[in-house]
Amino acid sequence: MKKLSNVKDPRQPGKIKHKVAVLLLSGLLSFVFQKTSGREANRELTTPTFLENLKLFIPGLEAMPHQDTLKRFLAVMDLNELEQAHIELIIEFIKSKKFTRYLIANCYPLAIDGSQKYTYDFPWAEECQRRTINGEEQYYCYTVEASLAFRGGLTIPLCTEFLNYMEGDVESTKQDSELKAFRRLRRSSRGTFRN
Incomplete structure:
Protein backbone atom coordinates (compact mmCIF):
# COMPACT_ATOMS: atom_id res chain seq x y z
CA MET A 1 0.00 0.00 0.00
CA ASN A 80 4.46 5.60 -15.93
CA GLU A 81 4.24 6.31 -12.19
CA LEU A 82 2.11 3.22 -11.67
CA GLU A 83 4.58 1.15 -13.68
CA GLN A 84 7.44 2.58 -11.59
CA ALA A 85 5.64 1.69 -8.33
CA HIS A 86 5.12 -1.85 -9.69
CA ILE A 87 8.82 -2.21 -10.56
CA GLU A 88 9.94 -0.81 -7.18
CA LEU A 89 7.71 -3.31 -5.40
CA ILE A 90 9.16 -6.25 -7.36
CA ILE A 91 12.72 -5.03 -6.71
CA GLU A 92 11.88 -4.75 -3.01
CA PHE A 93 10.54 -8.34 -3.02
CA ILE A 94 13.71 -9.56 -4.76
CA LYS A 95 16.03 -7.73 -2.34
CA SER A 96 14.13 -9.01 0.70
CA LYS A 97 14.37 -12.56 -0.71
CA LYS A 98 10.58 -13.10 -0.83
CA PHE A 99 10.96 -15.23 -3.98
CA THR A 100 13.87 -17.42 -2.79
CA ARG A 101 11.82 -20.61 -2.48
CA TYR A 102 10.50 -20.18 -6.03
CA LEU A 103 13.90 -19.88 -7.75
CA ILE A 104 14.89 -22.43 -10.38
CA ALA A 105 18.56 -23.50 -10.16
CA ASN A 106 19.05 -20.51 -7.86
CA CYS A 107 18.05 -18.11 -10.66
CA TYR A 108 15.10 -15.83 -11.36
CA PRO A 109 13.45 -17.42 -14.40
CA LEU A 110 12.36 -14.84 -16.96
CA ALA A 111 9.72 -15.65 -19.57
CA ILE A 112 9.13 -13.42 -22.58
CA ASP A 113 6.03 -14.06 -24.61
CA GLY A 114 3.73 -12.36 -27.06
CA SER A 115 -0.02 -12.40 -26.70
CA GLN A 116 -3.01 -10.96 -28.46
CA LYS A 117 -5.27 -8.93 -26.17
CA TYR A 118 -8.21 -7.63 -28.24
CA THR A 119 -9.67 -8.07 -31.71
CA TYR A 120 -12.24 -5.77 -33.32
CA ASP A 121 -13.63 -5.24 -36.80
CA PHE A 122 -12.93 -1.50 -36.63
CA PRO A 123 -9.73 0.49 -35.99
CA TRP A 124 -10.20 1.83 -32.44
CA ALA A 125 -6.67 3.32 -32.45
CA GLU A 126 -4.15 4.08 -35.19
CA GLU A 127 -1.56 1.94 -33.36
CA CYS A 128 -3.51 -1.33 -33.66
CA GLN A 129 -2.24 -4.09 -35.91
CA ARG A 130 -4.23 -5.08 -39.00
CA ARG A 131 -4.91 -8.32 -40.85
CA THR A 132 -7.42 -9.75 -43.31
CA ILE A 133 -9.16 -13.05 -42.55
CA ASN A 134 -11.70 -14.47 -45.02
CA GLY A 135 -11.88 -11.09 -46.73
CA GLU A 136 -12.71 -9.31 -43.47
CA GLU A 137 -10.40 -6.67 -42.04
CA GLN A 138 -9.46 -7.23 -38.37
CA TYR A 139 -7.76 -4.85 -35.96
CA TYR A 140 -6.02 -6.24 -32.91
CA CYS A 141 -3.83 -5.35 -29.96
CA TYR A 142 -0.71 -7.46 -29.46
CA THR A 143 1.87 -7.27 -26.68
CA VAL A 144 5.26 -8.70 -25.77
CA GLU A 145 5.55 -9.21 -22.02
CA ALA A 146 8.45 -10.11 -19.74
CA SER A 147 7.46 -11.97 -16.57
CA LEU A 148 9.11 -13.77 -13.70
CA ALA A 149 8.01 -17.40 -14.19
CA PHE A 150 8.52 -19.35 -10.98
CA ARG A 151 8.00 -23.05 -10.37
CA GLY A 152 4.47 -24.03 -9.49
CA GLY A 153 3.01 -21.75 -12.16
CA LEU A 154 3.43 -18.44 -10.33
CA THR A 155 4.10 -15.66 -12.86
CA ILE A 156 4.62 -12.00 -12.08
CA PRO A 157 4.60 -9.55 -15.00
CA LEU A 158 7.57 -7.19 -15.10
CA CYS A 159 7.06 -5.04 -18.18
CA THR A 160 5.01 -4.95 -21.36
CA GLU A 161 5.61 -3.52 -24.81
CA PHE A 162 2.73 -3.02 -27.25
CA LEU A 163 3.17 -3.73 -30.93
CA ASN A 164 2.45 -0.51 -32.77
CA TYR A 165 1.35 -0.33 -36.41
CA MET A 166 3.12 3.01 -36.78
CA GLU A 167 6.45 1.42 -35.72
CA GLY A 168 6.36 -0.74 -38.85
CA ASP A 169 6.86 0.33 -42.45
CA VAL A 170 3.40 1.78 -43.10
CA GLU A 171 4.17 2.54 -46.76
CA SER A 172 4.83 -1.11 -47.63
CA THR A 173 2.18 -2.39 -45.15
CA LYS A 174 4.93 -4.14 -43.16
CA GLN A 175 3.73 -4.09 -39.58
CA ASP A 176 5.55 -3.98 -36.28
CA SER A 177 6.86 -7.38 -35.16
CA GLU A 178 7.40 -9.27 -31.91
CA LEU A 179 11.15 -9.07 -32.45
CA LYS A 180 11.10 -5.26 -32.79
CA ALA A 181 8.82 -4.99 -29.75
CA PHE A 182 11.17 -7.26 -27.79
CA ARG A 183 14.12 -5.01 -28.67
CA ARG A 184 12.18 -1.94 -27.47
CA LEU A 185 11.22 -3.82 -24.28
CA ARG A 186 14.86 -4.76 -23.68
CA ARG A 187 16.03 -1.18 -24.26
CA SER A 188 13.39 0.34 -21.97
CA SER A 189 13.99 -2.12 -19.12
CA ARG A 190 17.79 -2.30 -19.36
CA GLY A 191 19.37 -1.58 -16.01
CA THR A 192 16.09 -1.74 -14.09
CA PHE A 193 16.65 -5.17 -12.55
CA ARG A 194 20.42 -5.19 -12.10
CA ASN A 195 22.05 -5.68 -8.68
Whole structure:
Protein backbone atom coordinates (compact mmCIF):
# COMPACT_ATOMS: atom_id res chain seq x y z
CA MET A 1 0.00 0.00 0.00
CA LYS A 2 2.91 2.33 0.74
CA LYS A 3 4.24 2.05 -2.84
CA LEU A 4 0.78 2.75 -4.27
CA SER A 5 0.48 5.81 -2.01
CA ASN A 6 3.56 7.32 -3.70
CA VAL A 7 1.75 7.63 -7.04
CA LYS A 8 0.93 11.32 -7.66
CA ASP A 9 -2.73 12.29 -7.47
CA PRO A 10 -3.80 14.56 -10.38
CA ARG A 11 -7.28 15.16 -8.92
CA GLN A 12 -8.50 18.39 -7.31
CA PRO A 13 -7.64 18.19 -3.59
CA GLY A 14 -11.02 19.46 -2.37
CA LYS A 15 -12.93 16.76 -4.22
CA ILE A 16 -10.95 13.72 -3.09
CA LYS A 17 -12.88 11.10 -1.13
CA HIS A 18 -10.62 8.05 -1.63
CA LYS A 19 -6.83 7.97 -1.41
CA VAL A 20 -4.77 6.92 -4.44
CA ALA A 21 -3.74 3.64 -2.79
CA VAL A 22 -7.38 2.68 -2.15
CA LEU A 23 -8.36 3.49 -5.75
CA LEU A 24 -5.51 1.41 -7.16
CA LEU A 25 -6.22 -1.41 -4.70
CA SER A 26 -9.83 -1.56 -5.89
CA GLY A 27 -8.58 -1.90 -9.47
CA LEU A 28 -6.13 -4.64 -8.48
CA LEU A 29 -8.83 -6.53 -6.60
CA SER A 30 -11.13 -6.31 -9.63
CA PHE A 31 -8.46 -8.12 -11.65
CA VAL A 32 -7.48 -10.58 -8.92
CA PHE A 33 -11.09 -11.63 -8.43
CA GLN A 34 -11.63 -11.58 -12.22
CA LYS A 35 -14.56 -9.16 -12.27
CA THR A 36 -15.70 -8.80 -15.85
CA SER A 37 -17.34 -5.39 -15.48
CA GLY A 38 -17.36 -2.34 -13.28
CA ARG A 39 -20.93 -3.13 -12.28
CA GLU A 40 -19.93 -6.62 -11.09
CA ALA A 41 -16.95 -5.19 -9.19
CA ASN A 42 -19.17 -2.55 -7.54
CA ARG A 43 -21.68 -5.20 -6.52
CA GLU A 44 -19.22 -7.74 -5.10
CA LEU A 45 -16.31 -5.66 -3.79
CA THR A 46 -18.48 -3.36 -1.68
CA THR A 47 -20.48 -5.91 0.31
CA PRO A 48 -20.29 -5.52 4.10
CA THR A 49 -18.65 -8.95 4.52
CA PHE A 50 -15.97 -8.21 1.91
CA LEU A 51 -15.24 -4.80 3.45
CA GLU A 52 -14.97 -6.23 6.97
CA ASN A 53 -12.50 -8.88 5.78
CA LEU A 54 -10.50 -6.30 3.84
CA LYS A 55 -10.34 -4.03 6.90
CA LEU A 56 -8.53 -6.84 8.74
CA PHE A 57 -5.66 -6.47 6.25
CA ILE A 58 -5.89 -2.71 5.71
CA PRO A 59 -6.64 -0.85 8.92
CA GLY A 60 -8.24 2.55 8.37
CA LEU A 61 -10.04 1.52 5.19
CA GLU A 62 -13.48 3.12 5.26
CA ALA A 63 -15.08 2.12 1.96
CA MET A 64 -14.24 0.91 -1.51
CA PRO A 65 -14.56 3.46 -4.32
CA HIS A 66 -17.07 3.17 -7.13
CA GLN A 67 -15.53 1.74 -10.31
CA ASP A 68 -16.48 4.90 -12.24
CA THR A 69 -14.26 6.86 -9.83
CA LEU A 70 -11.41 4.45 -10.56
CA LYS A 71 -12.02 4.77 -14.31
CA ARG A 72 -11.90 8.59 -14.17
CA PHE A 73 -8.74 8.48 -12.05
CA LEU A 74 -6.96 6.07 -14.41
CA ALA A 75 -7.88 8.30 -17.36
CA VAL A 76 -5.93 11.27 -15.93
CA MET A 77 -3.08 9.66 -13.98
CA ASP A 78 0.46 9.19 -15.29
CA LEU A 79 0.66 5.46 -16.02
CA ASN A 80 4.46 5.60 -15.93
CA GLU A 81 4.24 6.31 -12.19
CA LEU A 82 2.11 3.22 -11.67
CA GLU A 83 4.58 1.15 -13.68
CA GLN A 84 7.44 2.58 -11.59
CA ALA A 85 5.64 1.69 -8.33
CA HIS A 86 5.12 -1.85 -9.69
CA ILE A 87 8.82 -2.21 -10.56
CA GLU A 88 9.94 -0.81 -7.18
CA LEU A 89 7.71 -3.31 -5.40
CA ILE A 90 9.16 -6.25 -7.36
CA ILE A 91 12.72 -5.03 -6.71
CA GLU A 92 11.88 -4.75 -3.01
CA PHE A 93 10.54 -8.34 -3.02
CA ILE A 94 13.71 -9.56 -4.76
CA LYS A 95 16.03 -7.73 -2.34
CA SER A 96 14.13 -9.01 0.70
CA LYS A 97 14.37 -12.56 -0.71
CA LYS A 98 10.58 -13.10 -0.83
CA PHE A 99 10.96 -15.23 -3.98
CA THR A 100 13.87 -17.42 -2.79
CA ARG A 101 11.82 -20.61 -2.48
CA TYR A 102 10.50 -20.18 -6.03
CA LEU A 103 13.90 -19.88 -7.75
CA ILE A 104 14.89 -22.43 -10.38
CA ALA A 105 18.56 -23.50 -10.16
CA ASN A 106 19.05 -20.51 -7.86
CA CYS A 107 18.05 -18.11 -10.66
CA TYR A 108 15.10 -15.83 -11.36
CA PRO A 109 13.45 -17.42 -14.40
CA LEU A 110 12.36 -14.84 -16.96
CA ALA A 111 9.72 -15.65 -19.57
CA ILE A 112 9.13 -13.42 -22.58
CA ASP A 113 6.03 -14.06 -24.61
CA GLY A 114 3.73 -12.36 -27.06
CA SER A 115 -0.02 -12.40 -26.70
CA GLN A 116 -3.01 -10.96 -28.46
CA LYS A 117 -5.27 -8.93 -26.17
CA TYR A 118 -8.21 -7.63 -28.24
CA THR A 119 -9.67 -8.07 -31.71
CA TYR A 120 -12.24 -5.77 -33.32
CA ASP A 121 -13.63 -5.24 -36.80
CA PHE A 122 -12.93 -1.50 -36.63
CA PRO A 123 -9.73 0.49 -35.99
CA TRP A 124 -10.20 1.83 -32.44
CA ALA A 125 -6.67 3.32 -32.45
CA GLU A 126 -4.15 4.08 -35.19
CA GLU A 127 -1.56 1.94 -33.36
CA CYS A 128 -3.51 -1.33 -33.66
CA GLN A 129 -2.24 -4.09 -35.91
CA ARG A 130 -4.23 -5.08 -39.00
CA ARG A 131 -4.91 -8.32 -40.85
CA THR A 132 -7.42 -9.75 -43.31
CA ILE A 133 -9.16 -13.05 -42.55
CA ASN A 134 -11.70 -14.47 -45.02
CA GLY A 135 -11.88 -11.09 -46.73
CA GLU A 136 -12.71 -9.31 -43.47
CA GLU A 137 -10.40 -6.67 -42.04
CA GLN A 138 -9.46 -7.23 -38.37
CA TYR A 139 -7.76 -4.85 -35.96
CA TYR A 140 -6.02 -6.24 -32.91
CA CYS A 141 -3.83 -5.35 -29.96
CA TYR A 142 -0.71 -7.46 -29.46
CA THR A 143 1.87 -7.27 -26.68
CA VAL A 144 5.26 -8.70 -25.77
CA GLU A 145 5.55 -9.21 -22.02
CA ALA A 146 8.45 -10.11 -19.74
CA SER A 147 7.46 -11.97 -16.57
CA LEU A 148 9.11 -13.77 -13.70
CA ALA A 149 8.01 -17.40 -14.19
CA PHE A 150 8.52 -19.35 -10.98
CA ARG A 151 8.00 -23.05 -10.37
CA GLY A 152 4.47 -24.03 -9.49
CA GLY A 153 3.01 -21.75 -12.16
CA LEU A 154 3.43 -18.44 -10.33
CA THR A 155 4.10 -15.66 -12.86
CA ILE A 156 4.62 -12.00 -12.08
CA PRO A 157 4.60 -9.55 -15.00
CA LEU A 158 7.57 -7.19 -15.10
CA CYS A 159 7.06 -5.04 -18.18
CA THR A 160 5.01 -4.95 -21.36
CA GLU A 161 5.61 -3.52 -24.81
CA PHE A 162 2.73 -3.02 -27.25
CA LEU A 163 3.17 -3.73 -30.93
CA ASN A 164 2.45 -0.51 -32.77
CA TYR A 165 1.35 -0.33 -36.41
CA MET A 166 3.12 3.01 -36.78
CA GLU A 167 6.45 1.42 -35.72
CA GLY A 168 6.36 -0.74 -38.85
CA ASP A 169 6.86 0.33 -42.45
CA VAL A 170 3.40 1.78 -43.10
CA GLU A 171 4.17 2.54 -46.76
CA SER A 172 4.83 -1.11 -47.63
CA THR A 173 2.18 -2.39 -45.15
CA LYS A 174 4.93 -4.14 -43.16
CA GLN A 175 3.73 -4.09 -39.58
CA ASP A 176 5.55 -3.98 -36.28
CA SER A 177 6.86 -7.38 -35.16
CA GLU A 178 7.40 -9.27 -31.91
CA LEU A 179 11.15 -9.07 -32.45
CA LYS A 180 11.10 -5.26 -32.79
CA ALA A 181 8.82 -4.99 -29.75
CA PHE A 182 11.17 -7.26 -27.79
CA ARG A 183 14.12 -5.01 -28.67
CA ARG A 184 12.18 -1.94 -27.47
CA LEU A 185 11.22 -3.82 -24.28
CA ARG A 186 14.86 -4.76 -23.68
CA ARG A 187 16.03 -1.18 -24.26
CA SER A 188 13.39 0.34 -21.97
CA SER A 189 13.99 -2.12 -19.12
CA ARG A 190 17.79 -2.30 -19.36
CA GLY A 191 19.37 -1.58 -16.01
CA THR A 192 16.09 -1.74 -14.09
CA PHE A 193 16.65 -5.17 -12.55
CA ARG A 194 20.42 -5.19 -12.10
CA ASN A 195 22.05 -5.68 -8.68
